[in-house]
Amino acid sequence: MDNEKLLILDGHSLMNRAFYALPDLTNSEGVHTNAVYGFLNMLLKMKKEIEPNYIVCTFDKSAPTFRHDKYTEYKAGRKKMPPELSQQFPIIQEILNMMSINIFEIDGFEADDLMGTLSVFAEDKGIEVYIITGDRDALQLATDKVKIIITKKGITQKEIYDRSRMVEEYGVTPTQFIDVKGLMGDSSDNIPGVPGVGEKTAFKLIREYKSIENVFENIDNISGKKLRENLKKYMEQAAFSKKLATIVTDVPIEMDLSSIESKKQYDAEGLKKLFERLEFKSLINKIPGSKQREKDEICKTQDYRVKVNHVDDLNKLKNFVHYLSGSKIKDNLLYINFNVVNGKTYSKNFIDKIFINSGEENFEIDVSKLYDENEDDTVELMKVLFENPNLYKISYDVKSPCSILHRMGIKLSKIKFDIKIAAYLIDSSKSNYELLDIIKEYTAVDISEEDKDIFVKETAALEKVYSVLRQKVEEGNMEKLLYEVEQPLIPVLASMEYEGFKVDRNRLLQQEDKFKLKIDKVQNQIYSLAEEEFNINSPKQLGKILFEKLDLPVIKKTKTGYSTNAEVLEKLKGKHPIIENIMYYRQLTKLYSTYIEGLKTVIEEDDKIHSSFNQTVTTTGRLSSTEPNLQNIPIKYEMGREIRKIFVPDNEDCVILSADYSQIELRVLAHIADDKNLISAFINHSDIHTKTASEVFKVPIDEVTPVQRSNAKAVNFGIVYGIGDFSLSKSLNISRKEAKLYIDTYFERYPNVKLYMDNIVKEARENFYVTTIMNRRRFIPEIKSSNKIVRALGERLAMNTPIQGSAADIIKIAMVNVYRRLEKEHLRSKLILQVHDELILNVYKEELERVKNIVKMEMENVLDLKVPLEVDINMGSNWYEAK
Numbered sequence: 001m002d003n004e005k006l007l008i009l010d011g012h013s014l015m016n017r018a019f020y021a022l023p024d025l026t027n028s029e030g031v032h033t034n035a036v037y038g039f040l041n042m043l044l045k046m047k048k049e050i051e052p053n054y055i056v057c058t059f060d061k062s063a064p065t066f067r068h069d070k071y072t073e074y075k076a077g078r079k080k081m082p083p084e085l086s087q088q089f090p091i092i093q094e095i096l097n098m099m100s101i102n103i104f105e106i107d108g109f110e111a112d113d114l115m116g117t118l119s120v121f122a123e124d125k126g127i128e129v130y131i132i133t134g135d136r137d138a139l140q141l142a143t144d145k146v147k148i149i150i151t152k153k154g155i156t157q158k159e160i161y162d163r164s165r166m167v168e169e170y171g172v173t174p175t176q177f178i179d180v181k182g183l184m185g186d187s188s189d190n191i192p193g194v195p196g197v198g199e200k201t202a203f204k205l206i207r208e209y210k211s212i213e214n215v216f217e218n219i220d221n222i223s224g225k226k227l228r229e230n231l232k233k234y235m236e237q238a239a240f241s242k243k244l245a246t247i248v249t250d251v252p253i254e255m256d257l258s259s260i261e262s263k264k265q266y267d268a269e270g271l272k273k274l275f276e277r278l279e280f281k282s283l284i285n286k287i288p289g290s291k292q293r294e295k296d297e298i299c300k301t302q303d304y305r306v307k308v309n310h311v312d313d314l315n316k317l318k319n320f321v322h323y324l325s326g327s328k329i330k331d332n333l334l335y336i337n338f339n340v341v342n343g344k345t346y347s348k349n350f351i352d353k354i355f356i357n358s359g360e361e362n363f364e365i366d367v368s369k370l371y372d373e374n375e376d377d378t379v380e381l382m383k384v385l386f387e388n389p390n391l392y393k394i395s396y397d398v399k400s401p402c403s404i405l406h407r408m409g410i411k412l413s414k415i416k417f418d419i420k421i422a423a424y425l426i427d428s429s430k431s432n433y434e435l436l437d438i439i440k441e442y443t444a445v446d447i448s449e450e451d452k453d454i455f456v457k458e459t460a461a462l463e464k465v466y467s468v469l470r471q472k473v474e475e476g477n478m479e480k481l482l483y484e485v486e487q488p489l490i491p492v493l494a495s496m497e498y499e500g501f502k503v504d505r506n507r508l509l510q511q512e513d514k515f516k517l518k519i520d521k522v523q524n525q526i527y528s529l530a531e532e533e534f535n536i537n538s539p540k541q542l543g544k545i546l547f548e549k550l551d552l553p554v555i556k557k558t559k560t561g562y563s564t565n566a567e568v569l570e571k572l573k574g575k576h577p578i579i580e581n582i583m584y585y586r587q588l589t590k591l592y593s594t595y596i597e598g599l600k601t602v603i604e605e606d607d608k609i610h611s612s613f614n615q616t617v618t619t620t621g622r623l624s625s626t627e628p629n630l631q632n633i634p635i636k637y638e639m640g641r642e643i644r645k646i647f648v649p650d651n652e653d654c655v656i657l658s659a660d661y662s663q664i665e666l667r668v669l670a671h672i673a674d675d676k677n678l679i680s681a682f683i684n685h686s687d688i689h690t691k692t693a694s695e696v697f698k699v700p701i702d703e704v705t706p707v708q709r710s711n712a713k714a715v716n717f718g719i720v721y722g723i724g725d726f727s728l729s730k731s732l733n734i735s736r737k738e739a740k741l742y743i744d745t746y747f748e749r750y751p752n753v754k755l756y757m758d759n760i761v762k763e764a765r766e767n768f769y770v771t772t773i774m775n776r777r778r779f780i781p782e783i784k785s786s787n788k789i790v791r792a793l794g795e796r797l798a799m800n801t802p803i804q805g806s807a808a809d810i811i812k813i814a815m816v817n818v819y820r821r822l823e824k825e826h827l828r829s830k831l832i833l834q835v836h837d838e839l840i841l842n843v844y845k846e847e848l849e850r851v852k853n854i855v856k857m858e859m860e861n862v863l864d865l866k867v868p869l870e871v872d873i874n875m876g877s878n879w880y881e882a883k
Helices: 013-020 034-050 068-069 088-096 111-124 136-141 163-170 174-184 200-209 212-217 224-232 236-247 270-278 290-302 311-325 365-371 375-386 399-407 418-425 435-443 452-477 477-499 507-530 539-549 564-573 577-600 639-645 663-672 676-683 688-697 704-720 725-732 737-751 749-769 786-822 845-860
Strands: 005-010 054-058 102-104 128-133 147-150 155-161 305-308 331-342 350-357 361-365 392-393 415-418 501-503 611-616 624-626 655-661 769-771 777-779 831-835 838-844 871-876
Touching: 005 013, 005 034, 005 111, 013 034, 013 088, 013 128, 034 128, 054 155, 054 611, 068 236, 068 477, 088 102, 088 270, 088 639, 102 111, 111 128, 111 136, 111 415, 128 507, 136 147, 136 174, 147 415, 155 163, 163 174, 200 212, 212 236, 290 786, 305 399, 311 365, 331 452, 350 399, 350 452, 350 676, 361 365, 361 452, 361 737, 361 749, 365 375, 392 452, 392 704, 399 477, 415 418, 415 452, 415 477, 418 435, 418 452, 418 477, 435 452, 435 624, 452 477, 477 611, 477 786, 501 838, 507 577, 539 577, 564 577, 577 639, 624 831, 655 786, 655 831, 655 845, 663 676, 663 704, 663 749, 663 786, 676 688, 676 749, 688 704, 688 737, 704 725, 704 737, 704 786, 725 737, 737 749, 749 769, 749 786, 769 786, 777 786, 786 831, 786 838, 838 845, 838 871, 845 871
Parallel strands: 005 054, 005 128, 054 102, 128 147, 305 361, 331 392, 392 415
Antiparallel strands: 147 155, 331 350, 350 361, 611 624, 655 838, 655 871, 769 777, 831 838
16 A cells, blocks of 8 residues: 555635635636636646545535634634635535545534544555645644645645655744644634744744743743743743644544545536536546547548549539538538638638538538639539538638638528537627637537647537537527527628728828828927927826926826826816827827728728628627728717728719618617607607706706707716716716716606616626627626626626617618618619618619618618617718718
């Protein structure tokens, strides 16, 4: 038995260590998981390093121990465990049971006593013992065969102590360490010790006198009058503290070595399901057996593939497609993986290879090589493959290849399932949705990015991923959202990317000159107000001007000096005219770099900007635009609005048409809240802000002033975002009392809005998520936070998400319907941009009336709401005029 090892885990200590070392992690259900995740990582790491024959985990019981019986103040004053941590203990104990790790916890004793008893028992049998803990109290248990592993600096670093290391580092033996504790006490356990004796003095005394008893026998020899007095006065207290600090090693427990064996058999399936629910992607792959089984299944298919590298090989695929489309095999499903290479511009993006798994044959098509050999034959093959109405395609991130195929004159039809979009709908909170991560999360197969067969293995895994994700979409009742909104939107976005938005290069140069002149003018105004020239872009130099020379009140300081960020400048507004000029200067320079200089680099040979539209970025369901972002051109200042003048129709026979939903979020609020007064206002086509002003300020509609209407507008839109009296008072520059009165009066007039707000927050607390009209789901773990600020954020998200998310759903359905009508009626006018509640089209003048009618009809009849949807349509020779 000399080579056998026992690993003892200090459950409470390790959970605490992990909880405070890691950020607050939660799964999509809002369950806190950081302590469990950190604990498991330490456990798996130690198991791998030590390879124990036996393993146990000890926990403290909530019942009082024998120490409490001796000393009622034992551990008194210790902070109550945060609920975010306490809720994780049942989870870790469930996992330990599934891992066949024996748990020890006994009323009347602490985990330390159980660790001491187990270590003595094992050492007597010649077993080497490793105790892993974050608590130095356990150092007294160290011997030549009992090693104490102390976790340090989070969960990654550790120190290992045996008897010799203790003597070497501290100059005392492990048992003498108890005497040190008796003298110095322990504030965390409320062990009193001797007042005035700290760690340094305690170690010095025990090194010299070896024990508390010897210290007292030699008390008159100890230098320092105050120290001698304290030692004499608190002699009994020190001896008592030593007893409290001593770990018991003879707890009456029945021990059977076979019951604590480190078993190789886990409840692998149970662990996998639990880790999936907890969203421990990386840990799923560490469950023995789970990864290998599925990896073996995937590897079976990888060698059975037909490579299509030359034009001569095209017939292999063509014949198979014809055969497959006429058969009933696998419901004619094709699992397709595109290797898309993204260039610097839209026109430089290309499909390098395509991997197809039909369940019967697997193909690897070298599109780049085929295209170079024979462009016409390759395009014909792609048409046969992708436009075939009898073949249903399951793929990942279909929009990118769909957009490239569109450029080649090929339409990707019968998209049955997009893996990326489905993963996004299931949990919209993630920062990215890489295929490898999705495969790892939902199949536990870990494919390396360096694997030379990465695309083949990914393709082989698609069928399993599809099966899991389809079930999860159904469980979330999101079939309609996926199949009738998000996936039909893919060809619409592909078309918009292909069409692009034309830019007038001459006007862009003119705008560049205007910006330079304006920036110079504002810069000189700042220099004049500062009475000197300096680098406005340097926070250090700007800080000196504002807070030293102009003597403005310091709002915030950083390690490097004064803060001059936007928040600080906002608080300084009105205190000196230089502030508004600096804010304007920053806005101008940002606009110039982003939308003047920035746009010049992305205009392609066709004089168009081809932005990329993304469905899986925002948590609310809104589309995003990148490379460049055309949705975010600031319009606060006229110079920002002027940028829109450079965006023009395709040619002189066209105009730009803008179709904008009127107050869509307020209309959605009226529908969801089912508030009669709000619904009535929209049904009667009232000016909702004037109507609200009349209600809130209790004046006749025809007597509402512009200021009252403006304030009512702030209240209307603030309510949508869960605004409070503090934020509204800042926004309107009024007192909190007045702001509260506005909000209270608003809720009096629109009582069902208040009821909706209260109910949706309650719903979020119960479910950890809220949904839109189309059942789009957003998880809100913040709603359960113990931090008031974070919890308040969660409440505002709960109030706003169903509104903003439903508005996003509506505009997406409108895009699909408008696109299909234009296609159906064979019109040349095209949808080219979406900016939140607005659609932009390039419209041929001869089709203008038809397109206006189509757009208005389709946008206003998207869903059957309790209030009418209204659309404002404008035209112009550029985007600025149309808007």
